[in-house]
Amino acid sequence: MNDAHKNSRDQRLSDEQVRRVLVTLLLGGTVISFSNSALNPAIPVFMSVFDVDIVLGGWVLNAYVLAMSVGLMLSGYLNKRFASKPVYLAAVLGFMLGSVMGMMAFNMSFVIMARAVQGLSGGLIIPLLIGMLYQIYPKQQHGRIMALWGIVIMMSLAFGPLIGAYLVDQFAWWTLFAVTLPLIVIVMAMVWRLIPEPDRGTHDTASPFDTVGFVSLIIWLLAMMIWLSTLKIDFTHGISRRDDLLKIVALGALSILFLLSAVAWWAYERRQSHPLLNVGLFDNKTYLHSNVISITQTVGLMLCLLLLPILIQEVMGESALWTGVVLMVATLVASITTHYAGKRVDKRGARGIGMAGITISALSTLMLAWCLYQPTLWLLILTMSVRGVGVGLAYLPTTTVGFSSLPKDSVTEGAALNNISRRIISTIVITLTTLYIHSRSAQLLAAGSDVGIASAIQEILVIIALMLLFTLPSACKLPRAP
Template identity: 30%
Template sequence: MFGKIPAKWMVVVSVLLGSFTMILNNSMLNPAVPQLMKVFEADAIAIGWVVTIFMVTMGMTMPLTGFLGDRFGKKRVYLIGLALFIAGSVLGSLSWNLSSLIAFRALQGIGGGIMMPLSMALIFEAFPRQERGLATGIWGVAAMVAPAIGPTLGGFIIETTSWHYLFWCNVPVGLAGLIIAYFYLPKTMINNQIKLDRWGFLFVTLGVGAILLTFGRMSELSHLVALPNLLLFAFGSFCLYVFVQIEKRVEQPLLDLTLFRVPAYTLSIWVSGVASIGLFAGVFLIPLLIQQVFHYGAIMTGLVFLPSALLSGIFMSIGGRTLDRRGVSGVLTSGMVIAAAGTLALGLMNLETTLFFIFAMMAIRGIGIGFTMMPATTVGMNAIPEPTISRGSALTNVLRQMSSALGIVFISIYYEVRRGQVSAATGSLEAASLQAINEGFLIIGVLTALTIPAAYLLEKKSKIDEASGIKKASGH
């Protein structure tokens, strides 16, 4: 069946199936929250743990994947991660109470935390430097399309069948990904000399876990000043500070923080992080706009996301191909300009705004994010020495996970606070919701616009840092 597909492209197919299944499942669960509240007779805060625990355990696992991939082989560890995710899906569908469901979601998160950084590392190992843009662009389609179709598919499953199928539907695709990965992922080098940075692992796990948990507990203004959240955030920040001090001194660091000395890598973290914040802010705001302001259903919400997802996937591939053929020049800057324009335009809506306008602006945003997110990550990863790819991928994914969570927390709290203020002043909840959504898009649009110079600098720095990365790699 796959005989005519080059082996390196089978690597992309393998990791794309796994990544798509994992991201799709997570986005499908959001519309299921009201149903799960009824099934388990729990409030929204308790059910919120079903979503939060996945984000937390995924973020806590990611820092370890660079070490695991180098020590035991990327293929073996990736297969274990995907198998854990599938096992968590099967067990999740068999959950007998809320505690068991949360535990199995945590298992899914551990599997996802292993898979995501290694997916990128496996692609980088399979493709030469000049072909990675297109490969990562095609793989990145999973990250764009899955969040767009997930809520609609999840809503359809909830309305027509049972919540159990939210987990069962992962199994066939996951198993297909596991089988293809087993046969087509190449075995990678194993370094038996690597030692685990135990203290670094302890403090980064506690730090990332505590901060992501804090973000997961916040959805309104009062949560920002709640003592447990303040203490949890302070504890997480302290642990990360200790982690940084440990990494400066240890001979074999868990995450190589010296990568931040490579300007292109650092700039790529910033650019892709802002693009990620913009993506997930839209995922949060658009359902509120379509359902609460314009009073359409979940299916229309999904349709609004569809052009954005498709165009982001197409232009992610175009941007990757352009990156491979002509270099990064112009791709990232134009992507940020387009994303900023589409986002700012969504901040100018009124109650007479047509669905066509929303479709069009979401499509423009999709083009901009597609041109920006994966190409920026690829440029940054290309600029670091080849032996550090696993650690660099883990660090990139940890920071992107935290920036996405921060973006959702900020936008959700801003929305609740502003809607309450405007509603009290005007007496119209509909108008208040629209104004809060408009302002949210304007804030994200301004942040995106302010990042355009960083994208331009990344284009300039990338050529210099790529050359130095090659020299460092050859010197190892």
């Protein structure tokens, strides 16, 4: 009787701890998502305040994404080597440091540095959170838990742009960093008091760090981003046909060099017993195809987050508040759709949902490109809402199925690999997009067009739609049931 009572009490305490951990994790994710989304409408404001162009303005987003990639590289090793609680606390403290740096920024470079610090911390937090969620809940509840996670994150993404736009419009840009400080303090207190100390015996303190893999990937990323940044100088001035040909040859040669070096790094990681990133997880076909979908959906989403504020504020001449309204409505629609899709994927799998979501998100992106001929706010709200339905159906359900196909002890590594793949590719595409818009709009304006930047954005949206449609075969490869 006493043993039964003791077991019942332990189970009750365990359930209480699970609920506490869930609330803490969701709030931590909310802070990161809110901070990121609140800054998106302010990119044109940063461009105006610090007198920079769209290429440098895009680094407010790129610096965060690139630094997050570094954090993701480290997360798998730190999760194996150390207890989750101190790593979580250190990452949240780092995010707070980034917020303080942002408040004190006196030029664009300092703003970018602050976002890099926040990105590094966020990259440590996200895979750890997802891994803990998958550890404390059984597989048959993964869809619902990830749907709950998605709703909370989507709500912060929804209200972040509106609150951010209000702060910029009524106060000053630095309040975008200051507003997160009280939330960060609350999260740190909750982590300290509510998350229990883990069993230290479960951590591999002797696990070696893949220094070669880490350093080589960092060098590769930095070299690539520096090279991409120099393209602005090359393509914004008039050049002769001979120079054109030489530049195309150089561009092709460097592209092949970066591709070959990436393949070499991939092969090196596959041979390691303790890799920086467990690229062998891509041997799991369900996980592979879910990543293809999540990467393209992320690229499309982040490009819309970058381009929509510029379109509304620079092209249409509306205030930042309208950017917040459009993004809020679209994200609310996506969160409702995510809730529905999360319940459905537990019963019927992600194949049908994924195919429907990809189709809707691609067609709505084409609709958004068409809207730019005569853009109006109500049409943008409607189109972005339809796109929100597509994102809600395509992104989280397919990602959930991919994670569920992995062993539980590999989910944190899988989350890190998924996130870093999305971040690196998004950073590359965003950089190329800003360079293209800068050069293309200058070319159109020189030719006498008065809608240069709008036409360039329109062309990018068409490319995004086609990219999304090409992922339909991956959705067809997903299982019908979990």
